Amino acid sequence: MKHLRETPWDKRNFNMDTFEVTGTREEALQETNKYNGHYTLKIGPLESPELLLKYGFYYMDTLIEPVCKKENLHLFDKDATSITKDYNPSEIILIAEESFKHGRFHRDFNIPNSMADTRYMNWVKDLQEKDQIYALMYEDDTAGFFAYEDDKVLLLGIKEEYRSRGLAKAFTSQGCAEQFKHGHNELRTSISAANVASLNLFYSLGFRLMNTVDVYHKVTGPGV
Incomplete structure (x- = not known):
């Protein structure tokens, strides 16, 4: 597989082989016709998708x-909020279950929602095992979680009853501040353009746009 990278973390959820395509040349796209499975391909927004559509990819x-530099992070205080790594893992899983209903795999008509749910649950479990999650506490209750890896902010989930209460800025800025303590000079994240609330949140914390990519999927063969 010259232009394909297997993604076993997705294969375990979708009951078929899964791949990332590492290039947009026609040689790479031709390779996606050789193996049954689900494909993800990312391109710059100014690149023409003509060849991708020809080979069965869909937007x-x-x-x-x-990206946020350390000196640009805006910290927000909110009474009764804190973060900790001393938490009940099952509570985090329950919050994750209700937090990720509009990800790109939920929007993919070739992936059942139940499988998309499983993907996020397994991802959160993996991050718990690697000690890369902070629980977001409101008084003594687990109100959400902040997940990261190295210099990347990966996931933010807040329990439904705590949404729209002005807590997200405090929780997220506290998580970023702890992440900076690991020695990073800047943090980065990735947000769907459709998620305006999350974009506004990170902008308020001092993050600024550095890059944009378009994501295409393809299924070759019978699918799930």
């Missing part, structure tokens, strides 16, 4: 990738 999402 899935646009990801905006903001």
